[in-house]
Amino acid sequence: MLDQKPSATRRVPLVIAIVAIGGLAGFAALYGLGPGRSPSGDQTCRPAVATAQKIAPLAHGEVAALTMASAPLKLPDLAFEDADGKPKKLSDFRGKTLLVNLWATWCVPCRKEMPALDELQGKLSGPNFEVVAINIDTRDPEKPKNFLKEANLVRLSYFSDQKAKVFQDLKAIGRALGMPTSVLVDPHGCEIATIAGPAEWASEDALKLIRAATGKAAATL
Secondary structure, three states: OOOHHHHHHHHHHHHHHHHHHHHHHHHHHHOOOOOOOOOOOOHHHHHHHHHHHHHHHHOOHHHOOOEEOOOOOEOOOOEEEEOOOOEEEHHHHOOOEEEEEEEOOOOHHHHHHHHHHHHHHHHHOEOOEEEEEEEOOOOOOHHHHHHHHHOOOOOOOOEEOOOOHHHHHHHHOOOOOOOOEEEEEOOOOEEEEEEEOOOOOOOHHHHHHHHHHHHHHHHOO
């Protein structure tokens, strides 16, 4: 009986330690600091969530499939190339609201969506907004260029990632489940909304939503 008391006493610090560790794990999960996850509680991303909440009523009709950001999330600094093969990063576009789109010529919905993206770029591109459409064809680099040329899609800048790492980077944070994928990004690189699948980006529904997002995002700079 005498041996049992010290043993019980030794268990008390152990129990306290386990509770403390569990509390830290819960804290990490709450703030997006668990294994395999990047910090998502960035103060600079809170305005993007506020923007998402404000424009949520506009996510109907042709853009009803958009999922609005419900927690602060900064996107990875996606790396790709421009038409001349020069390296580009998502951070190169800081200060603008972006519609980041991933597409490929083997993706039928992507090809159908490209004219609307080209029209959106023509209507709204400027100091505060740009469509960043990144091609992820991994074989013939001329094929997507020829597709854009033949379809007379001349307003979009050409960006590509032949390793398709941009898709994997977005997939790692749960923002790329298929093709096409589009993410509306605020001037600080934070998610405003995401859509898996195509949308009629040149529709009045889309134009109203993006104008609202651009106006709100610009006001938070």
